[in-house]
Amino acid sequence: MHFRHSDDVWAAFPELAAGVLTAGAPAAPVDDRLAAFHTEAKSRLAGSPLSALPEIGAWRRAFSRMGLKPTQYRCAAESLLRRFAKEGSLPRIHPLVDLCNAVSMACAVPVAALDLDRIDGNLEVRPADGREVYVPLSGGSEHPAPGEIVFADTAGNAHARRWTNRQSGLSAVRPGTARVLIVAEAMHDGAAGDVGALLDTLAAELDTLGAAPSRPALLTRADPGFTC
Template sequence: MTQGTRLIRFQHSDAIRSEYPELVAGTVAAAGITPDGAADSLIAKFTAVAQARLATGTEAEFPEIQAWRRAFSRMGLKPTQYRCASESLLRRFRKEGALPRIHPLVDLCNAISLAFAIPVAVFDVAAVSGGLEVRHARGDEDYLAFSGETEHPDAREVIFADAAGRAHARRWTNRQSGHSSVRETTAAVLIVAEAMHGSAAADVPDLVAAIADGLGEVWRTSPETAIPTPSSPRVEFSL
């Protein structure tokens, strides 16, 4: 753990770990984020990887995406109606040739998500109470949509929940909340990547390293990384 002023935790619930034993997750925590990071060259590098891969087939053929489609089916969701974040990004990138620019950090993480075909979520820790747990919803949690409307996840839906009862993502890797999205004032973040395909145990650490290296190069920060495991599911960072 680094020396800092605020403790942020992350974990998957025992139930999620039990139901999805193939799950591999990686986390990155970093401070010193600013809205003026020069990430264009790295974004181009990773989007080129995705472009080359998409030249050989659509995202639906990728094992990373197929694994998440199976997981969504197990959650009782139609996988072509509710897509994991990386599939949605790849689909848009394939059709439009580019992704909209939002914030240098989000743009970089989206590009890395494209390259690895693995969902990557970026949370502004200032908007997170205590930490995040991926767990089944009770149904009374508050989720702030980007439209500004407050929603409540369905009971048993997989969400990213904090200690205050906020849902920071719905349907697991489908849709993040506007409450903790990165904005110009964001200074410290928690980044989470999750995968379930056969080579996830090797790919997720590589993705985490790519994010950490990118943060160091663009923002001259020293991010902390951790790979939570079934035997050690909770990770902690001080930011």
């Protein structure tokens, strides 16, 4: 499977920093691995409002440029931090998802984890043509609006809507998931270094858990692809 951001995305968002890695899906509990990341997230939340965080502010501006209201549609990292601030914890979903969510909050950077075996062909982050099919986590199906940025596979499945806003239930990590593609994306100043550090952290954690992560790869406009 080949993953990339389209030329249209790079042209519209030249400040994008993106990185990927692959791994197995550990089934062992990760609660003892999460505490440090939750502490870092709490520190971020105590220091300033979410809107003042450069990582979140950059995504809000990107959503505005996509024609979306940034207080109605939020990037995944902001949504996680808002829920964590309100409830003091997050529900446990799956060990790998719980770890990715914790690292995402600590860094204020969206992190997607997708079941590789549920992706049909290649995967591209690109503007939708309106024919893609998106399966919400709650079930049913939708068609993204033309021009909306989606994670689309060769068969026309949209594995995320509104870029980093909402992941599809089709490729959500679940019991039985064997292989995972992890994608981190950011837009703020210094994002490339932060995305690299985030993926190095995740790879080290996954290695400790026996998930056999690949070496992280940073993607650029000149070198936008990653082959699993």
